[in-house]
Amino acid sequence: MSKNPHVLLVEDNEDDVELALHAFRGSAMSPDITVVRDGEEALDYLFATGRHAVKPSRELPALVLLDLQLPGIGGLEVLRRLRERPETKRVPVVILTTSDDQNDIIGGYDRGVNSYIRKPVGYADFAQMVKQLEHYWLVTNVAPPA
Numbered sequence: 001m002s003k004n005p006h007v008l009l010v011e012d013n014e015d016d017v018e019l020a021l022h023a024f025r026g027s028a029m030s031p032d033i034t035v036v037r038d039g040e041e042a043l044d045y046l047f048a049t050g051r052h053a054v055k056p057s058r059e060l061p062a063l064v065l066l067d068l069q070l071p072g073i074g075g076l077e078v079l080r081r082l083r084e085r086p087e088t089k090r091v092p093v094v095i096l097t098t099s100d101d102q103n104d105i106i107g108g109y110d111r112g113v114n115s116y117i118r119k120p121v122g123y124a125d126f127a128q129m130v131k132q133l134e135h136y137w138l139v140t141n142v143a144p145p146a
């Protein structure tokens with residue numbers, strides 16, 4: 001098991017991936033970040049299936065940062081499937097998206113998202129948001145046992 005917390009970033013936009021990775025690199029916790037680029041790969045990673053069927057050790061992330069607009073299987077469907085399975089239903093999931101559509105917000109909470117956050121536009125605001133997310137979810141929050 002890793003000594004640093006593990007974060008799964010589910011994001012298809014390369015600019016947003018780089019922005020998030022850069023912000024996390026400058027953070028106090030230095031979490032281990034795994035990036036997957038679509039909903040299918042996120043599910044494969046979390047359920048140890050498909051491309052991720054052979055993993056040396058199965059460690060669920062301490063936090064999933066989930067975009068909504070993904071190629072193939074969308075973010076809300078990924079969330080629904082996570083919440084259906086006993087082994088992943090309690091993994092903290094934060095939707096991190098540009099959408100302020102009320103149906104997306106309601107859909108996220110109806111499916112069990114822990115938090116819904118709109119992506120800040122500028123780097124400074126994005127980095128500040130990452131620090132706040134990191135502090136709350138990886139330091140302050142008491143996660144359920146694995």
